[in-house]
Amino acid sequence: MTRTFTAMVYWEEDIYVAECPEVGTASQGETIEEAIANLKEATELYLEEFPLHKTSPRLLTTFEVMSA
Template sequence: MQVDYMKTHSFTAIVYKEDDVYIAECPEIGTVDQGETIEQAIAGLKEATRLYLEEFPMPKTSPRFLTNIEVSYA
């Protein structure tokens, strides 16, 4: 008997407004979705990311760290 276990991972969601919709992106996976509200955009992104990961599972990698960088430009 095969038992499938749910995997849970935390990912980054970048949300911004473009014209009349909110865009949500997951940079680690590359998924993107949109919605009329921030909540709709994030909900759509979660679903898009879940569906993507079901088709293309994450490779085993070392932990990733999120930080900020400062860039000067003219």
Template sequence: MKTKTLTAILHKEEDMYVAECPEVGTVDQGETIEEALANLKEATRLYLEECPLLDTDTSPRFVTSIEVSYA
């Protein structure tokens, strides 16, 4: 069994949290952040069982925020 560290990006849409793994392209949702992450983890695990990543397919990504001023 392989273990990879992947990125999870979360945002809220109305009353649900949406979680996305950009390295793989999986997306899932939940009523809480914890539920969204658990669902994303399961969706990503199932995806990788069918479509394994090559060792060169992923590199760590860092997510941060930026502040932009505009007119």
């Protein structure tokens, strides 16, 4: 079965970090593509040990706040 997850990718110091909020996995890479590929592998390995129950798709959005 194929499932779709979210990848949040950001630059941290000198490497790209990718995180999957649905599962809690994270990985890194020198490029965005490498970080996502490593996250996919980490998530697949995680799910082999800790299978998830069926869940509904997540909504990803943004919002703004005022800051000083």
